[in-house]
């Protein structure tokens with residue numbers, strides 16, 4: 001046990017998994033393992049086997065069996081899942097009772113912090129001193145840039161647009177930045193203003209970071225990246241100073257791209273959530289960011305991109321002109337997009353068939369998967385093949401990998417079942433068909449059943465009518481279109497689902513407005529009671545009798561609209577079904593597809609549309 005007994009060594013030692021198993025696990029010396037960064041397993045070792053002392057049992061923070069230990073060794077793990085499995089296997093093989101399996105803790109920021117608190121109070125002191133030192137350094141203007149800013153100057157790691165599959169629209173939008181970064185002089189001479197920043201908006205794992213990196217690659221400029229959560233530390237003053245450092249470095253490297261991932265962590269609307277302390281820190285970090293963004297002119301050639309999946313939560317100050325005044329949306333890939341993403345990730349894998357053979361099949365098996373999920377499938381399949389001693393990766397391995405990843409996603413409620421998919425397809429088709437055949441509804445652009453984030457399952461996107469004045473007919477048709485989803489479920493599936501909740505809410509609001517605000521109802525008359533911010537009883541302008549009339553009117557109007565919608569869907573039943581099936585196959589339908597199924601829209605557009613860019 002020579003190597004492992006050198007207790008005078010400084011700091012934790014790296015060991016192999018084999019050594020871990022034979023010399024630590026088997027004799028029962030492992031207290032627990034902390035996995036940090038999904039890549040390192042830190043081993044906390046007990047002084048003697050199975051000997052719990054009171055001080056080892058940490059007050060409620062960890063279960064009693066975690067029982068402390070000292071952080072002495074670490075080893076690299078492959079993937080987290082693989083590691084978990086291997087650890088389990090090994091313990092089973094050693095005949096350890098599953099109840100006594102070594103606890104594994106996954107270190108997030110908080111756990112890491114707790115870990116320090118619990119196991120090494122002295123470390124805290126050291127870390128504090130270290131940071132205090134850094135802050136002072138920062139204040140004095142000594143020292144280099146922020147150590148967590150990743151500047152990737154290694155040409156080998158360069159990413160280009162070809163490495164990002166799908167999201168063509170986003171690529172096109174971001175091209176403008178590429179042109180600018182390649183030739184800032186030209187823009188400067190012409191006096192053209194290029195937006196300083198853009199938000200890349202999309203669900204997790206859809207390639208926001210990848211696209212930002214590719215933009216740097218295409219432009220041939222350095223890529224500086226940092227994650228919003230990196231700004232947030234427990235020590236006051238670190239956030240703002242990191243922002244300063246980041247931008248100091250950016251100005252030095254200009255022209256360049258700065259990418260701030262998870263900008264929500266700092267950019268969340270002020271006055272929301274967070275534990276106190278972290279709150280002020282976030283605010284001052286955000287302020288510093290605003291100052292920096294205002295501070296550099298476009299000429300300095302720094303483009304700031306930021307990733308988020310909740311743009312609505314962001315502080316409005318961030319979205320003002322001259323800051324992140326553009327939004328580039330990246331959606332989850334449709335079946336074609338997934339095919340392309342698979343092709344990219346299959347390149348690195350030894351397959352039993354042509355990549356396109358697999359990619360097509362795999363795309364069909366993975367509705368709702370993000371690019372990151374797909375990368376995961378490929379990696380996992382290769383691991384499974386390796387474990388089963390295969391020499392090539394086959395469809396079987398891929399299927400097993402998909403099952404496994406769906407399992408994980410299901411826990412997060414991100415995958416919809418086949419049956420749900422069908423319901424969603426019929427629901428969305430109902431909206432689309434209703435909109436198509438209602439004269440005053442807005443023409444459709446796109447129908448999709450690709451889930452977006454966790455909330456809406458599918459959606460129909462229509463050209464919103466920009467007329468500020470709406471007629472009663474328009475509002476009635478819009479109501480019917482909004483009810484089209486529910487009506488299709490009822491008529492074609494015979495069962496209704498909760499999928500229409502959002503629609504119904506919209507309909508209720510819209511109808512209430514017509515009855516009680518716009519004076520469209522004869523029974524209520526030409527009175528207007530706009531809803532108020534504080535909806536307490538006191539603030540109601542009308543009597544309970546009027547309230548009863550309003551309620552009754554709203555109910556009657558919605559019913560009338562629903563009857564009309566059901567009738568319309570009945571009339572076009574075949575087309576709804578046809579469209580739903582096409583939707584299940586292609587996941588996204590554009591206007592051309594709609595024309596194919598539904599024929600030309602029987603109405604002339606009211607006005608030339610302003611939406612040529614679609």
Ligand SMILES: Nc1ncnc2c1ncn2[C@@H]1O[C@H](COP(=O)(O)OP(=O)(O)OP(=O)(O)O)[C@@H](O)[C@H]1O
Nearest residue numbers: 163164165204205206207208209210341371372375
């Ligand atoms: N369009 C795509 N083409 C190819 N690979 C992709 C694509 N989208 C995602 N990936 C894969 O998924 C990985 C993770 O994507 P990335 O980190 O860019 O996602 P993200 O949108 O920034 O996620 P998050 O919101 O979680 O930060 C990428 O490194 C890449 O391997």
Ligand SMILES: [Zn+2]
Nearest residue numbers: 485499500503
């Ligand atoms: Zn709907």
